[in-house]
Amino acid sequence: MLSSTENKKTLVVVVGPTAVGKTATAILLAQHFRTEIVSADSRQFYREMSIGTAKPDTEELKAVKHHFIDSHSIEQDYSAGDFERDALTLLDKLFQTKDVVVMVGGSGLFVRAVCEGLDDLPKAPEGIREALNRTFEEHGLEPLKKKLKEIDPEYYAVADTDNPQRVIRALEVYEATGHPISFFQRRQTQARPFRIITVGLNMDREKLYERINQRVDKMMKAGLLDEVTALRPYRHKPALLTVGYCELFDYLDGKISLEEAVDKIKQNSRRYAKRQITWFKKYGNTTWFEPKDLNRIIDFLEQSIKKDLPD
Numbered sequence: 001m002l003s004s005t006e007n008k009k010t011l012v013v014v015v016g017p018t019a020v021g022k023t024a025t026a027i028l029l030a031q032h033f034r035t036e037i038v039s040a041d042s043r044q045f046y047r048e049m050s051i052g053t054a055k056p057d058t059e060e061l062k063a064v065k066h067h068f069i070d071s072h073s074i075e076q077d078y079s080a081g082d083f084e085r086d087a088l089t090l091l092d093k094l095f096q097t098k099d100v101v102v103m104v105g106g107s108g109l110f111v112r113a114v115c116e117g118l119d120d121l122p123k124a125p126e127g128i129r130e131a132l133n134r135t136f137e138e139h140g141l142e143p144l145k146k147k148l149k150e151i152d153p154e155y156y157a158v159a160d161t162d163n164p165q166r167v168i169r170a171l172e173v174y175e176a177t178g179h180p181i182s183f184f185q186r187r188q189t190q191a192r193p194f195r196i197i198t199v200g201l202n203m204d205r206e207k208l209y210e211r212i213n214q215r216v217d218k219m220m221k222a223g224l225l226d227e228v229t230a231l232r233p234y235r236h237k238p239a240l241l242t243v244g245y246c247e248l249f250d251y252l253d254g255k256i257s258l259e260e261a262v263d264k265i266k267q268n269s270r271r272y273a274k275r276q277i278t279w280f281k282k283y284g285n286t287t288w289f290e291p292k293d294l295n296r297i298i299d300f301l302e303q304s305i306k307k308d309l310p311d
Contacts, residue, residue: 009095009194010305013040014104015111015280016201017273019211021291023056025201026104030064032298033100038087039068040105040114043239045083048074048231051224052244054215074234084113088192095194100305108158108279115198117190121169124176132168132175144171152180158279162246162268165238197304199297200286202277212269216244220262224248243268 012033014026030037039045043053047070055069067090072078087103091114094101105111112118136144144167149156151174160166170181202208228248231240235249244265251261280286289297 008305009098010100011091011115011192011194011196012100012102012301013111013115013196013198014102014201015108015198015276015286016106017208017276018054018106018269019215019273020201020203020208022104022106022201023054023060025199025291025294025297026102027056027060027064028294029297029301030102033098033102033301035098035100035102036065036067036094038090038094038101038103038114039066040083040087040103040107040110041068042080042083042105042107042110043242044069045072045078046070046074046239047072048234049227049239049245051219051222051227054219074231074237074239077238080109080113081118083110084118087114091194106276108276108283112283115192115196119184121173121181121184122177124172128172128175129168132171136164136168141167144168147171152182155180155182158275158282160272160275162243162272164241164246195305197301198286199301200280200288201291202288203290208273209270212273213266216262216266216269219244225251225258228252243272 012029014022014029016022026037041053043049044055045068046053056066061069068083068087091101103111103114109118132144141162141164144164145156145161148159148161148167148170152170155170159170173179173181173184224244225248228245229252231245232249232252234240235245240246240249247256247261247264247268250256250264251258256264281288287300289300
């Protein structure tokens, strides 16, 4: 994931699974390079979603200026295409005074939107989506996931298949065109007017899973259930069809106990983390480090930036 440019402005992209420590690392990198952070987390845009999205806390937001945190209301629809447009506009402005900008997030589609541009996926007739939504409401996500795995194992291997929006979108593309969504995701990368260097964060799997479990417990103590309860009127919004919210909606509907909901959040978060690692290892030119290796990360970035600078 590297593009050349005449003025050699650099976007440092920090990616990795949930709970690995991306926020803390991004802040330290931004402080080192005296720059600002662009969030590429598809749920942290929304002001009403804080606890379940693990947003940077007040002190972290004070430490470095962040963009695209609390920038929208859940009442607004905000797509990866919208983010691509707005983030590129912001980067153009930031690069007027900064040589380096840090972007951080675990939402692969939103990272890809900025770094490569999105594929022009065909728009499906409304009836197809309505039929798929009815299947989801009546039978749940599993039959839709099973169908997606059959028609497009390539996409299924890297997609967030616990996100109904992603699954339904992939199926409607297939129903409308006869081609799997992966067929439309193979075009040329769009060149960007800045260099892109991607750093991936990962750690021992068991340690990561322990951090995920602890984070979920912390979220529940911080009031995640109250946050989800307040968001019930918006439960069909794409951002809320995600881990940490779906499970508690099921509890509020009386389908499962609170203990079962919390266990499912932990399980689904661990599964999501595994898919995030698969996505970022398959996609792009990512150099991997453990979060504790901050000095190695900084050395790597400084050498990479220096290497491509003109004499």
